[in-house]
Amino acid sequence: MTGLPLAGFLALSAVLLGIGIFGILTRRNFILLLIAIEVAMNSAILNFVVFGAYWGGVPGYGIEGQSVAVVLIGLAATEVAVGLAIVLALNRLRGSINVAEATVLKL
Amino acid sequence: MILEVLAFFVLAITAAVTALAALLVRELVHTIIWVAAFFVSLAGFYFLVSAPFLGALQLGVYAGAVTILLLFGVMVTRKRIFAHEAATGLGPAPVALALLIVVVLATAASTISSSTNQVYGFTISALSTALFNQYGAWLLLLGLVMLPALAGAIYLVREGRE
Numbered sequence: 092m093t094g095l096p097l098a099g100f101l102a103l104s105a106v107l108l109g110i111g112i113f114g115i116l117t118r119r120n121f122i123l124l125l126i127a128i129e130v131a132m133n134s135a136i137l138n139f140v141v142f143g144a145y146w147g148g149v150p151g152y153g154i155e156g157q158s159v160a161v162v163l164i165g166l167a168a169t170e171v172a173v174g175l176a177i178v179l180a181l182n183r184l185r186g187s188i189n190v191a192e193a194t195v196l197k198l
Numbered sequence: 199m200i201l202e203v204l205a206f207f208v209l210a211i212t213a214a215v216t217a218l219a220a221l222l223v224r225e226l227v228h229t230i231i232w233v234a235a236f237f238v239s240l241a242g243f244y245f246l247v248s249a250p251f252l253g254a255l256q257l258g259v260y261a262g263a264v265t266i267l268l269l270f271g272v273m274v275t276r277k278r279i280f281a282h283e284a285a286t287g288l289g290p291a292p293v294a295l296a297l298l299i300v301v302v303l304a305t306a307a308s309t310i311s312s313s314t315n316q317v318y319g320f321t322i323s324a325l326s327t328a329l330f331n332q333y334g335a336w337l338l339l340l341g342l343v344m345l346p347a348l349a350g351a352i353y354l355v356r357e358g359r360e
Contacts, residue, residue, distance in 0.1 A: 095206050095317075100243070101307030103210045107217055109300035114221040116292035122226060122271050126233050129264065130217050133240055144247035147318020154320050154328040158336065160252055161329060164259050165340050169347045171264050175271045176351035182275040 100141040107134035121181065121188040125174045132167045136160050205246060212239040226272045230265060237261040248319030 107130055114127025143156020182188050213236060220232035237260035244253035329337060 095202055095246075097310065098307050099206060099210070100247075101310065102304045103213065105300050105303030105307060106214055108303065109296040110214070110217045110221065112299055113292050113296035116295065117289055118221065120226070122268060122275070123221065123229065125271075126220055126229065126268065129233070129260075130220070130236065133237070133260070137240060137243060140244055140249050140252055141247055144249060144317045144319075147320070148316075153318060154324060155333075157249055157252055157320060157325055158328050158333045160249075161255065161325075162336050162340050164252075164255055166343065168259050168264060169344045171267055173347050173351050173354075175267055176354040178271050179274060180354045188275050 097141065097145045101138065104134045104138045104141070107131070107137070119189050119191055121174075121178045121190050121193075124190060125171060125178075128174075129167060129171065132163070132170075136163050136167070139163065202246065205242070209239050209242045209246065213243070226276070227269075230269045230272060233268065234261055234265045237265065247317050251322045251325055 111127050111129075111131025111134060114130065115124060118124050118127055139156045139160045141156075143153055143160070146152035146156075147154075178188050181193055185192050216232045216236040216239060220229050220236060223229050223232060237256060241253045241256040241261065244250070244256055
């Protein structure tokens with residue numbers, strides 16, 4: 092399978108990272124913040140997979156990309172689970188999930 | 199070949215638009231729908247670069263589990279599920295920072311030369327061999343991270359604490 096340039100995937104990944112960082116900086120709702128983090132993290136995972144696919148012939152760059160991606164997907168899912176637990180605890184404690192109101196570390 | 203280029207552009211536009219829509223739409227339930235579409239479009243990319251196992255994993259973990267988890271979070275924390283989100287200003291500084299990151303990374307990406315445009319596909323058995331033989335320690339480490347994380351999540355939402 093040929094034809095697609097590697098730089099196209101990397102540019103798309105950069106755009107997704109930009110969207111994610113923009114969301115992290117501007118959103119005040121905890122769930123939207125989690126979604127923005129997921130978007131940024133997915134751009135990184137896409138980078139690993141694409142480099143693994145295009146540099147598959149280079150030792151150390153082939154199957155490793157997909158292996159890292161599997162581990163990262165697991166980590167991201169764990170992070171969402173912990174984040175939602177914090178959302179529920181914050182909602183119970185404060186009655187809202189605005190991150191600007193979460194001023195106390197103790198949940 | 200022309201079909202792959204077409205698929206790439208359709209998927210890229212879908213991914214960028216759905217990611218933006220998920221973060222800009224004012225109703226949280228619509229956000230969940232957009233973010234599900236975003237995850238599905240990324241799974242399309244994984245199938246495009248011949249990583250079918252990762253595509254299936256993306257569909258199962260992200261488009262399935264994470265989306266439902268986020269929807270559950272929305273359902274639990276809202277009094278009215280279709281309530282509007284208060285408008286938050288875009289702000290010039292975050293937009294500028296995001297654009298700067300995109301420009302810097304995109305220019306850096308254009309300088310990376312791929313030796314070929316050949317995509318290497320790996321069979322699922324090769325991936326599982328690498329994961330469980332060569333990089334088994336990573337999977338073990340992932341399990342060691344997941345266990346306390348999920349125990350901590352249960353601790354945070356347990357009954358009988360104020």
